[in-house]
Amino acid sequence: xxxxxxxGGELIAMDGARAASLSRxxxxxxxxxxxxxxxxxxxxxxEQIAARLAEAxxxxxxxxxxxxxxxxxx
Numbered sequence: 838x839x840x841x842x843x844x845g846g847e848l849i850a851m852d853g854a855r856a857a858s859l860s861r862x863x864x865x866x867x868x869x870x871x872x873x874x875x876x877x878x879x880x881x882x883x884e885q886i887a888a889r890l891a892e893a894x895x896x897x898x899x900x901x902x903x904x905x906x907x908x909x910x911x
Contacts, residue, residue, distance in 0.1 A: 853881050853889025860895055867910060868898045 851859065853870075860868040870886050873879055881889075883901060890899050900910060 850879070853886040854893075856886060857889050857893035857895055860890070860898055861893060865898060867900045868895065869900050869902060869910075871902070 856868060856870065859865075868890060870883065873886060874882055887896065887899055890896050902908060
């Protein structure tokens, strides 16, 4: 998602496919999606994000956090 009035048109949100691509290009050990269920205009939930990472053979990097609950990032 790009919003010209917020962030100067820079990418401020991405779908699961873009997240998978970015995770791969960065060599990220973990992919931690956040705020994907907090606004109505987001079209992908955790299951869809997990599916995109699985398609990219990155499912083992997905780490789901629960808002307000501390947890390890093993």
